[in-house]
Amino acid sequence: MYSNWDLHTQEGYRNVYDTSLEILENKPYHNNALAFHGYSSFMLAEYETDNQKALAYLDEAIFSLRKAMRNCRQDSIAQLEYMLGRSYFYKDKLSNYHYYSDLVVKYISDAQEKGYYSDDIPLLLGLSYASLGETDLSIAAFTQALLVRESDTLLFDIAKQYCKNEQHSVAKQYLVRVLETSSNEELLNSSHILLGQIYINEGNYDEAEAEYNYILQKDDNCADAHYGLGVIYESRGDTIKARAEWRRCLKIQFNHPGALSKMS
Secondary structure, three states: OHHHHOOOOHHHHHHHHHHHHHHHHHOOOOHHHHHHHHHHHHHHHHHOOOHHHHHHHHHHHHHHHHHHHHHOOOOOHHHHHHHHHHHHHHHHHHHOOOOOHHHHHHHHHHHHHOOOOOOOHHHHHHHHHHHOOOHHHHHHHHHHHHHHOOOHHHHHHHHHHHHHOOOHHHHHHHHHHHHHHOOOHHHHHHHHHHHHHHHHHHOOHHHHHHHHHHHHHHOOOOHHHHHHHHHHHHHOOOHHHHHHHHHHHHHHOOOOHHHHHHHO
């Protein structure tokens, strides 16, 4: 198992998965086999393009890792906790729910307390705290992640948390950095949308309008931009224009919550 694991390839992980499964058929509590079966199941889930198959691998990983933790050596438990936390994080992501974020925080924090370190820990914690609505903890973790590796998506995630915390001036600083460094069109549009929302909250309607119009010049099918313009027109007392924008928004995204609320 060890030589195949060290290959760090899909084929190597598949061999570890198969070998560990053979061992566990005869020795269901073999600790090394349980650990390696959990690790290889997780890695195969990352390679898998079919969501249902990936989730099945993750369920295997979680079952094997939890079982391995019962009888493992003390010096192995932190790594098992870290991998279990990663497995829950990936399962949460694939499920499109936030049912496992608390377990991600629990197991990765437990691993951290035992001295385990991995570069991705601050990011995993930041995203999980954000899912749980723990804004201050999320910001603290994201700030640590920024020291490890800065990225446009991380800057945007931090901006969102500061925005939720109503620290709009700080959020704007991070959004400006995204706009200056990113080449991801979707992320750039999201940054302009969030900037527009901040400007509306501040009562700076002209600045907000400029953000939304900037997006619509490139893509007239941005539902959030049309919704934002509607809010601006409403604030100026122009109900006809506002409702026209919300109708356009619903034409693009029929279930847009903001526009549905405004038109009800």
